[in-house]
Amino acid sequence: MNAPAASCLIEPDRLRARLGAAAQAFALEVLPECESTSTLLLDRARGGAPSGSLLVADRQTAGRGRRGRQWLSSPAASLTFSLLWRFPGGLARLAGLSLAVGVALVQALEQYGIAGLGLKWPNDLLLDGGKLAGVLVELESGPREVLAVIGIGLNLQLPPTGEGEFLHPPAALAQVIEPLPERHHLLAQLLIALADVLGRFDAGGFAVLRDEWQARHAWQERPVRLLDELCAERAGICLGADRDGALLLRTETGVERCFSGDVSLRRA
Numbered sequence: 457m458n459a460p461a462a463s464c465l466i467e468p469d470r471l472r473a474r475l476g477a478a479a480q481a482f483a484l485e486v487l488p489e490c491e492s493t494s495t496l497l498l499d500r501a502r503g504g505a506p507s508g509s510l511l512v513a514d515r516q517t518a519g520r521g522r523r524g525r526q527w528l529s530s531p532a533a534s535l536t537f538s539l540l541w542r543f544p545g546g547l548a549r550l551a552g553l554s555l556a557v558g559v560a561l562v563q564a565l566e567q568y569g570i571a572g573l574g575l576k577w578p579n580d581l582l583l584d585g586g587k588l589a590g591v592l593v594e595l596e597s598g599p600r601e602v603l604a605v606i607g608i609g610l611n612l613q614l615p616p617t618g619e620g621e622f623l624h625p626p627a628a629l630a631q632v633i634e635p636l637p638e639r640h641h642l643l644a645q646l647l648i649a650l651a652d653v654l655g656r657f658d659a660g661g662f663a664v665l666r667d668e669w670q671a672r673h674a675w676q677e678r679p680v681r682l683l684d685e686l687c688a689e690r691a692g693i694c695l696g697a698d699r700d701g702a703l704l705l706r707t708e709t710g711v712e713r714c715f716s717g718d719v720s721l722r723r724a
Contacts, residue, residue, distance in 0.1 A: 464488050465531055465639060466512050474644035481651045482508045482539075489515040493538035494607035498594060500540070501603045507542035512643070533613040533628075535643060539606045541654050547597050550604065552662025552701020554579040554593045554716070557606055559668050560653035561589055564645040570632050574674025577696070577703050578716040582674045586627025587611075608646070612636055663699040670696045679724035680705070682714060691724060 464486045472479040483506055490496055493511040500509065514531040543550060558575045565573060565581075572584040581589035592607040611628040629636055636642075656664055670676070673696045680694045682705060695704035695711065702713040703721065 464512075465514050466643065467640070470640045471644060474640050475647060478644075478648045478651055482510045482647060484510045484512070487511065487513045489513060489517065491517050492607075493536060494592060494594060494605050497538045497540050498596070498605045501596070501605060505540055507540060509540040510537060510647070512537040533611070533615070535608075535610045535612060535639065535646075537608055537643070539608070539647075539650065541604045541606065543602045543604060543658055544600065545602065547595060547602055549661060550595060550602055551715075552665075552697065553595075553604060553606075553657065554591050555669050555697055555701050556653055556657045556662055556665050557591045557593065557608070557650065559665050559672070560649040561591070561608070561610075561646060562672050563653070563668075564649035565629075567645060568633060568637060570629075572632070573672065575669060575672045576674050577694075577721055578701070580624070581610075582624075583627035583629075583632065585625070585674070587624040588627040588629070606650075610646075661699075662697070662701045666697060666699050673697070675721075675723065681722045681724050683720040683722065684714075694721070 466486045468484050468486055471484060475482070487493075490511075490513045493513050493516060497505070497509060497511050513536055516536050555575070555578060558579065558581055561581050562573050562575060570583070573588070574582045576582050579591040579593070580587055581591075589608065589610040594605045594607070596603050611626055613630050614626055614628045653665065662669075673694075675694045676696055678694055680692065682690045682692070682703075684690070690705065690707060690712070692705040692707035692712070695706055698704055698713060702715055705712045705714055
């Protein structure tokens with residue numbers, strides 16, 4: 457006799473009902489566990505999976521963060537998913553995509569009346585200075601389009617003390633919302649905001665979202681350090697993001713434009 461299938465915390469039919477008209481933008485699959493939703497979805501994207509393909513997992517055993525860091529994920533304590541979106545054209549027009557995704561996340565969470573939310577360049581959502589959510593965007597260019605796999609991890613509960621090593625202290629929704637939002641409603645709000653923001657980004661790039669990102673920039677006009685794998689550490693005043701998503705850093709020699717990839721931003 458076959459063992460019963462493992463039940464998932466997200467039920468597809470309940471999620472579709474909460475998405476309403478936006479449900480048509482997504483092709484949803486829910487998994488009880490996988491190594492990495494982004495790795496799995498990237499493989500499917502190469503095989504022709506449609507734009508809007510969405511993988512949600514209760515647990516990821518090898519979830520990835522930026523610069524090869526691990527993202528810890530466990531049932532009920534986090535919400536982790538990856539979304540495939542296809543953009544016509546070349547890679548250059550996708551500059552600032554991770555920042556645009558951050559705008560969508562914070563807009564969705566602001567609907568719950570949460571105070572203390574902020575965005576950190578290039579891919580973190582902060583809550584009172586702690587890391588509430590992370591974004592990892594992986595791009596592959598084809599002959600006529602670029603596919604983007606957008607991985608998102610959102611902390612619902614704080615991880616147990618001593619679990620994992622954190623570049624920034626973690627934060628969780630449970631610190632500011634009691635009880636937590638119903639999981640299907642929360643994910644639906646995030647997806648509705650993502651569909652809207654990705655559509656706007658497709659039409660006008662990060663430039664059309666820059667003011668919204670700047671208004672929520674957590675480290676605006678604050679001293680920071682920029683760690684670069686190729687150059688010496690630099691210090692300056694963080695001025696936020698340019699219209700193409702580049703970090704603006706005011707140093708002793710003037711305003712520098714920096715791009716993600718080989719750099720890491722830290723508070724001074």
